Amino acid sequence: MSAHPTLQIYNTLTRTKEPFRTVAAGKVGIYLCGPTVYDKAHIGHMVGPVIFDCITRYLTYCGYDVNWVVNITDVDDKLINKANERGITMLDVAEENIKDYRDNLAALGVDQISHFPRATDCMDEIIAFIAQLIERGFAYASEGDVYFDVLKDEAYGKLSNRSVAETLGDGGDQAARKRSPADFALWKSAKPGEPSWESPWGPGRPGWHIECSAMSKKLLGETFDIHGGGLDLVFPHHENEIAQSECCHAAPMVTYWAHNGLLRRDPSAGKIGGKSERDAGADDGGGGKMSRSKGAGGLADLIKKQGGERIRFFLLRTHYRSTVLFSEPAIEEAGIGLDSFHRLFKRYTRVTGKDFYAIKPPTKRGAAARGLATPSYEKFLAAMDDDFNTGGAIGELFELARLANKYCDDHDLENAGKTNTAAVAEFTTLLTTLKELSNILGIFTTAPAASGGGELLSQVMQVVIDLRAESRAKKNFAVSDAIRDALKPLAIAIEDRAGGAEWTGGGDGAVDGVMQLLINLRATSRQSKDFATADAVRNRLAAIGVTLEDRAGGTEWTKA
């Protein structure tokens, strides 16, 4: 596959959208700055991985061979401090948080990463890189530290659009060792008791920026295609990376610098994990701010509560360069939209007897007969071509869902139209295209986890649905409606269909609730001398291994 000229990518370096071209034909190298693993991840750490996962999927779909690297910074002051606080090693701190990070990525469906290098695994490359910078006159050793000589780099400041004069701070604690306050550390000498590595300049550890230059060179080469990260990394991190790599190689480091927007919790609270949160100190519960401790540990819990697909979908609704206001109600709202797709997938099964998640759509961009889906298909790709506009692309997914539902309605595919093979084929094409496009976004890749409550709930619900169907057949709507109403507080919804009722929802405690509903139904039936219904309840529960025992204080149920 050759270049893809219709794709435009916004480049921070030029502050414009540019046509996409690659360093090597057909190949794309991507480097995304990953986390410093001194603590648990927060949702803001997922923005980059999710969008780059989509970018990788899309470029792969367009025929490129993508190599995507996400680094892990596992040596740093904060890790050392955290290890000391907790009385464990820096390595322990890193391992714990890397696991958390990777679990979170997996839950959000981020599975396209090719390499996951850790700074501590690349010490040789880092030291060699620093040595080369010294040799070429862009860095100098000073009292066991090594600094990058910013004044030697004429291009310094080009990414963040500032002059060296503007970057001059007070030089920090190590100012006395620097030639210029703007110089930054490539190697930091070890203080007593700190983890350290041997180097030509004495024992120490790498500065923050050098690992990315060394690791990207190792895995992607001196010049590669896309470098990503949060907008907050533009300066100083990425500016310094460019300085290091381009001075060392005398070649461009990256073609496109792509920075994602940051998450905020509240319109006035600043970015998540940002300054306003750190300054807030103890959690005062006010202002909608998320304290660092709460925010830092919250992602795994949030995923558990909301589900990874919802969070991914929520993040993808907005263009990646925008600021996103994050809140749980907003995620839940996104989930409501998602549910309408899940219902359509069940409808597909009712019509065709097949599983939506088992559909194998085309995996490469190209001409295929897409029938009624064609306009939306083209708009979807046009949106992705325009700087990976996932928000616009998702709009087309909803459009496809609407078309599919309408087609199903118009052709009565769940009933009489089921045998209309041409119509079913057209309907299938709509769903296949929906699968093809949602694969690019990495959503709807696997069926949602079964409702909480497990197998017993499914069995008991079947009993409830059967009983209700019989009531309806006898026009005994008082009973059938009472059942449906009683399920509502348990977060279980019933939908009546031509082929029988379907239920969704439930969760922890739902089994008890449903059982109580049946027990109550049996009691009221007995009161109204409807012994047929009362006995049916007991007998059918017995058939699934549940026995009812009437006691003085009420009826109890047990599962064999």
Added chain:
RNA sequence: GGCGUCGUAGCCAAGUGGCUAAGGCAUCGGAUUGCAAAUCCGACAUCGUGGGUUCGACUCCCACCGACGCCUCCA
């Protein structure tokens, strides 16, 4: 202060120098349903304010107001 980003309906959010400014949530009608749910159809925006450029701007330029980011660690 310097350098940037942004301001589209009740909320979220695409997009365009000129036909009806996507889509989602919510709300209100209608079809359908025993009643619901689901689904479909329909209603719901003079695009922050004020100027300018233009035959024509929400889209380009300037100013102002407001929000946010970076300039120190940060995805």
